[in-house]
Amino acid sequence: MSTILKWAGNKTVVMPHLKKHLPAGPRLVEPFAGSCAVMMATDYPHYLVADINPDLINMYQQIKDDVLGFIERAKHLFNTFNTEDGYYDSRDNFNHDCDPEWRAALFLYLNRHGYRGICRYNKRGIFNVPYGNYKNPYFPETEIRTFAEKAQRATFICAGYEETLAQLLPDDVVYCDPPYDGTFAGYHTAGFSEGDQYRLASVLERRSSEGHPVIASNSxxxxxxxxxxxFTLHKITAARSMGVAAGESKSAVEIIAVSKPVVWMGFDLAAKGCDRTVTHEVRA
Structure with a gap:
């Protein structure tokens, strides 16, 4: 299943490995929505999908609420503005248009027409990705319609990871795919610092100790x-396509960290501070 957006760190390729570590539960909670590849590749009864980027969440919400209207608006942009001048006019409109319906369609248009599908804002919140010079950008209508159907099970919120994880309900499963350590983190003006990596890991360990299965991906x-x-660490080597020139190949080593409450003979090993870290290597 392809995703609606081009997205750095898209989990589609590694889902066969990731799904092995995602247990059953009534709801999957994702504080870092990204391309929604995990939601589309799993079958939880409910989803709480969050991201700090309001444009991303707005697009998902618009598709959920009115998929036909979204497709009509997005198709018009794809059919009318498939030139360099059209791209920069559309980018300017996006940076000044506050209408949520058109802003959602423009977000998809910019993603598919911009340079290598990058999502980047400057410190003033201005989307500044240059033109990608594609002859015939793909319009993902099938993916949009499939997403709209799945999205009826989901609640989308624009929130940071701490606010999102504060909304956990009993038996919720948590999957976190934050901006990776040492990689580009400009998807939002706030960025994602080393301090955020520390705070996120601390919050996830605390949520695990409360009984929530927690899975996280990172460098x-x-x-x-x-x-x-x-956590139990599983090492994988994942292919990379974002930011890679045609004809090139690129891969990166990632960690899937899994922390589940472990009870043995009445003792909670996680609470006792036992080291449960082992590493396995697979290739995506």
Missing amino acids: DTLLIRSLYRN
Whole structure:
């Protein structure tokens, strides 16, 4: 299943490995929505999907609420403005148009027409990705319609990870796919700092100790291994296409950190501080 958006770190390719670590539950909670590849590849009864980027969440909400209207508006942009001048006019409109319906359609248009599908804002919140010079950008109508159907199970909120994780209900499963340590984090004006990596890991460990299955993806770096040292770490090598020139191949090593409450002979091993870190390597 392809996703609606081009997106750095899209989890479609690694889903066969990731799904092995996602347990059953009444709801999957994702504080970092991204491309929604995980939602589309899983079958939870309900989803809480959040992101700090209001344009991303607005697009998903517009598709959920009125898929036919969204397709009509987005098709008009794809059919009318498939030139460099059209792109920059549309980008300017996006940066000044507050109408949520057209802003959602423009967000998809910019994603599919902009340079290598990058999502980037400057410190003033201005979307500034240059033209991608594609001859015939793909319009993902099938993916939009499929997403709209699945989205009826989902609640979309524009919120940071701490606010989102504060809304956990009993037995919720948590999956976190934050901006990776050492990689581009300009998807939103707030960015994602090393301090955020520390705070996120601390919150996830606390939520796990409360009984929630927690799964997180990140770079395989010394910092991430240290922050998630009480988690079970699974190492994978994932292909990369975003930001890679045609004809090139690129891959990166990632960590899937899994922390589940472990009870043995009446003792909670996580609460006792036992080291449950083992590493497995698979190739995506």
